[in-house]
Amino acid sequence: MxxxxxxxxxxxxxxxxxxxxxxxxxxxxxxxxxxxxxxxxxxxxxxxxxxxxxxxxxxxxxxxxxxxxxxxxxxxxxxxxxxxxxxxxxxxGDTGNSIVSGVSVRELIAARTPVTLLLIALACVLAIAFSLVLAVLAATNKDKLLDHLIRVFPAITLGMPVFWVGLLLILLFGVRLHWFPVGGVKEGWSGMLYSLTLPAITVAFSQIPTLVRSLRAQMLDVLESDFVVTLRAARIPRRVILFKHVLRNAALPTLMLFGVNLSYLIGGTLVVEQVFGIKGIGSLLFTSISSRDFPVIQGIALYCAVAVVAIGLLVDIVAWWLDPRTKEKR
Known part of the structure; x- marks a missing residue:
């Protein structure tokens, strides 16, 4: 059959x-x-x-x-x-009450969740934006000085620990230049965004190298394909070819990679919260580990696992919906 x-x-x-x-x-x-x-x-x-x-x-x-x-x-x-x-x-629907405070774990996590979710969302937006800009610049300037500089960037930064990057950014932009606060979160949405910008850049910094390298390689493959040559011969504007055709065909593998790396991004967020003194889920986790508060640790692990798996499932569904070839394979 x-x-x-x-x-x-x-x-x-x-x-x-x-x-x-x-x-x-x-x-x-x-x-x-x-x-x-x-x-x-x-x-x-x-x-x-x-x-x-x-x-x-x-x-x-x-x-x-x-x-x-x-x-x-x-x-x-x-x-x-x-x-x-x-x-x-x-x-x-809970892991119990905190051993230390006696408060429901769900209530403890719910009180810290908004700050952590905002930090993760801001880090995702910055990682995608910087990766798109750098990958497009590298792919459109292949083997030129700008391309070589952008290719060196991932090789240098890929092995940097996220907490070390955070400390460097604090010393540069917080202590020396006074552009951002060195820690804590201010009140109000504008204050929160301002306070979380530097931590979000720190978290995004760990994702940008792999995303740039993947998207650049995919764009170069698409730029050398036959249909792009045909579009150029038809005198389609370069901007239309690049953003409507090349990026659309090259973005799917990078999207899948980003979905896989989201677990590392969430883990990096929890560490960065401790570095910047942000009272989110990360600081709650480290405090609970030091006090052996088992229910809180289990609750954070459970909710993080649900978030990572749900995001991975959503990325799979989006990829399945966007790419007809993926539908046939499924």
Whole structure:
């Protein structure tokens, strides 16, 4: 039976290929989220440190520590703690209450989420904008001085740790030039955007090298294709060829790469928040790790896993919708 007959049979059987692919992708995303949540639950309990001792202090008696461990359920076996965690997750949609503050993890994360989401969104916009400009300049000036300079940029910056880049930007634009604040977030939307600009540039800095290199290579391949030669022979304006035809055909692989790298971008955002003293999810995560606040760590890991998987699924759907060849492969 040919491929066309197989697709026709599936469609007649009531299983359209598009919905079938979306269902499989959603199931795969759910499995990834469950695996990440389970792995984090067991890994954080392997790390040395007793939350009860950290809460009560080093001078606490053994009896008070044992009583607090019993109250928090830390004296149960790992399997019993895991079953309690799963039951709480599915019945309350939460990972429990914070061991340190006693507040619901969902409330703690919800209070810190707006700042972190704004920082991630701003970093994505800056990364895409800078990557587009640099890739277009490099591809349209192939083997010239500007192209060589832009090609050297990714090679130098790709191995720079994001926290080190943040410290350099603070010293340059915050301490020396006084263009941006060195830390914290001001009130109001304009104040938030102003305060988050330098951290967003720091986060975007880690994504720009790979995006520029990928988009430049894809644009050069498209520029050398036959249909571009035909468009040039038809005297279509260069600007129309570049932005309407070349970028549209070259952007899809870079879009897929950006979707894959979003997990690193979110992780970099959490680190940058600590560097710039931003009270977002990242600072909450590092504080919870130092105090062994298991429910908060599990909640942050769960929500980050959901965000990464959802964004990856959305990128796959967009790529599937934009490229007919991807539809046929699916």
């Amino acid at each position: 040919t491929k066309i007959n197989i697709r026709t049979a599936r469609r007649e059987a009531g299983f359209p290929s598009s919905w079938r692919w979306i269902a499989i992708a959603a199931l795969r995303a759910l499995i990834v989220i469950l695996c990440v949540t389970t792995a984090v639950f067991f890994l954080i309990r392997i790390v040395p440190g007793d939350p009860a001792k950290m809460i009560l202090g080093e001078y606490a008696t053994d009896e008070s520590i044992a009583a607090l461990r019993h109250t928090l359920g830390l004296d149960l076996s790992l399997w019993e703690q895991f079953m309690r965690f799963v039951r709480t997750l599915f019945t309350q």
